[in-house]
Amino acid sequence: MAAKRRASRKKPPPISKASKIWMDGMLVDWDDAQIHVLSHVVHYGSSVFEGLRCYDTPKGSACFRLLDHLRRLETSAKIYRMDIPYSLEELAEATKELIRVNGLKSCYVRPLVFRGYGQMGVNPLNCPVHVAIAVWEWGAYLGADAMRKGVDVCVTSWRRLAPNTMPSLAKAGANYMNSQLMKMEAILGGFVEAIALDVDGYVAEGSGENVFIVKDGGIVTPPSGASILPGITRHSVIQLARKLGLEVRKQMIPREGLYIADEVFLTGSAAEITPVRSVDRIPVGNGRPGPVSRKIRKAFLAILAGTRKDTFGWLDFV
Ligand code: PMP
Numbered sequence: 001m002a003a004k005r006r007a008s009r010k011k012p013p014p015i016s017k018a019s020k021i022w023m024d025g026m027l028v029d030w031d032d033a034q035i036h037v038l039s040h041v042v043h044y045g046s047s048v049f050e051g052l053r054c055y056d057t058p059k060g061s062a063c064f065r066l067l068d069h070l071r072r073l074e075t076s077a078k079i080y081r082m083d084i085p086y087s088l089e090e091l092a093e094a095t096k097e098l099i100r101v102n103g104l105k106s107c108y109v110r111p112l113v114f115r116g117y118g119q120m121g122v123n124p125l126n127c128p129v130h131v132a133i134a135v136w137e138w139g140a141y142l143g144a145d146a147m148r149k150g151v152d153v154c155v156t157s158w159r160r161l162a163p164n165t166m167p168s169l170a171k172a173g174a175n176y177m178n179s180q181l182m183k184m185e186a187i188l189g190g191f192v193e194a195i196a197l198d199v200d201g202y203v204a205e206g207s208g209e210n211v212f213i214v215k216d217g218g219i220v221t222p223p224s225g226a227s228i229l230p231g232i233t234r235h236s237v238i239q240l241a242r243k244l245g246l247e248v249r250k251q252m253i254p255r256e257g258l259y260i261a262d263e264v265f266l267t268g269s270a271a272e273i274t275p276v277r278s279v280d281r282i283p284v285g286n287g288r289p290g291p292v293s294r295k296i297r298k299a300f301l302a303i304l305a306g307t308r309k310d311t312f313g314w315l316d317f318v
């Protein structure tokens with residue numbers, strides 16, 4: 001057990017630098033993409049952001065659901081009354097240009113909108129809104145073996161964002177303070193990831209992923225009212241599962257639903273579709289990735305590999 005704990009706390013490699021970062025319409029050198037220490041975002045967490053992947057497909061590099069991610073960025077910004085001074089199309093084109101300029105075939109993409117330097121104090125309205133996009137190479141988010149073997153997760157003692165506190169439909173930087181509490185508790189306890197319950201005790205989400213369970217051949221995921229970020233991978237999995245003839249339900253899941261599920265898996269742009277092999281050290285099913293998540297993952301990856309038709313129009317070529 002001690003060895004297992006040590007393994008999960010091994011320091012991951014530092015961020016893999018690319019050459020340029022897009023900042024407010026300009027391409028700047030990676031090391032020069034800096035902000036003032038008195039920027040509003042540094043003190044009060046005033047940012048919204050996205051995360052998506054660009055894949056190396058046989059027909060060239062393609063961003064996964066780029067416009068859907070940028071639409072969510074816009075809705076996150078709207079909730080926080082931030083006006084993004086660029087259109088979706090401009091941001092999409094900037095993203096693609098940045099990937100080309102950096103010469104990356106596959107990468108992670110991080111668009112970011114934040115309140116900058118202007119006034120100090122909580123009121124954000126007089127601070128300028130800045131936009132940046134960064135791209136870099138990023139491997140498996142939950143570890144190299146995660147997809148093959150599944151990951152060990154815990155249910156964290158922290159609750160996910162309660163309604164009327166922090167809006168969970170916005171992907172805001174500040175939401176990730178709660179995620180960090182979850183994640184640290186998990187890592188220090190020897191787990192790879194944490195799943196949080198909502199204030200009523202129903203399953204919400206992981207620190208950076210949505211949660212699915214498989215029960216009697218169908219798949220179940222918490223509804224958007226369960227303090228979750230409505231994930232774009234979650235939506236894609238729902239579309240794909242229905243296409244594969246699986247029954248899909250959005251339904252509240254009690255904590256013990258995780259223990260007695262046939263399968264549990266996590267979805268997210270960084271984590272993609274990652275099977276869970278134990279929850280609170282209780283094996284999920286037989287403790288190995290199950291057939292349903294494998295089937296969905298295989299179909300998902302086949303679309304990215306170009307061996308299955310992209311009928312949903314997910315790929316946006318660079
Ligand atoms: N929930 C949280 C808290 C997340 O950070 C993420 C990652 N963006 C997700 C869910 C999954 O969302 P998506 O599939 O759009 O990446």
